[in-house]
Amino acid sequence: MVAAYQKLCPETLDGACRELADRDPALDRIYRERGCPPLWQRRPGFRTLVQIILEQQVSLASGRATMKRVENAIGRVTAQSLAGAGESGLRAAGVTRQKALYCTLLARAAMDGELNLGRIARVRDHEALDMLTAFKGVGRWTAEVYLLMALRRPDVWPAGDLALAKALQAVKKLPVKPGEDVMRTIARPWRPFRAVAARMLWQEYLCRNRAASAASG
Incomplete structure (x- = not known):
């Protein structure tokens, strides 16, 4: 067992x-x-959460291609670099209007300390899901895939x-x-x-x- x-x-x-x-x-x-x-594990952290948002309702290949364009445009994806690029910078890199908004809001939340992925990693599944889905653009699928692949939760x-x-x-x-x-x-x-x-x-x-x-x- x-x-x-x-x-x-x-x-x-x-x-x-x-x-x-x-x-x-x-x-x-x-x-x-x-x-x-x-x-199929992913590194826990802000970049992975952003990539899962970019993969919403598209193929994995399409999401990865978008992330590559973003990284080519702004360098390493962090809360600071995304916030600096803003919605217009992400749109120029090929991110949809809606996802550009989600990503910039998430970046600001991370910089303000509202989004604390370290704390999310330490709580139970239902608490982690509630904490993640409190942010605009992080739906249940996005939160569940983050827990499943980045935190490697078994259930x-x-x-x-x-x-x-x-x-x-x-x-x-x-x-x-x-x-x-x-x-x-x-x-x-x-x-x-x-x-x-x-x-x-x-x-x-x-x-x-x-x-x-x-x-x-």
Whole structure:
């Protein structure tokens, strides 16, 4: 049994995968066919939170490309550099008007001490989510992905993630893509390792997409 409060690492990730495979036939098949998924961790901090905002409602590749343009324009992404660039500087780097506003507001909050990512890293999941989503532009998906990847929390479940919904529809053979409420209901038996189940399903989604691309190419 892997302790639920542990920060995920390669060893605890594999142990949790084995436990989930014992509980759920669909996850068991993924684990047997794909093995343990990547940890997909990100460095905790302001830059990562900004990058997740840039990835909202676009592909990961698009979000990364936007971040690269921002870094080319302003250098290292910090609260100070973003605040200095302002909305106009971010817009010139290709950031949408709405996301430019979100990022500059977040930068000012970090500089004023209102956004304290160090403190957020030390509180329980529900408290951390409440603290993050208090800031304009940080919705539940953004906050959950930050906890899952940057803080490596084991039981965060981003029910609003489109790739997860598509993977879940495929592996559970659902007639339609599940909504967030259905996603949360299906994931309930996977506590306290829902973030591990998410990684397993993301891995399945990517493998299926690669296979489909190879077949069509």
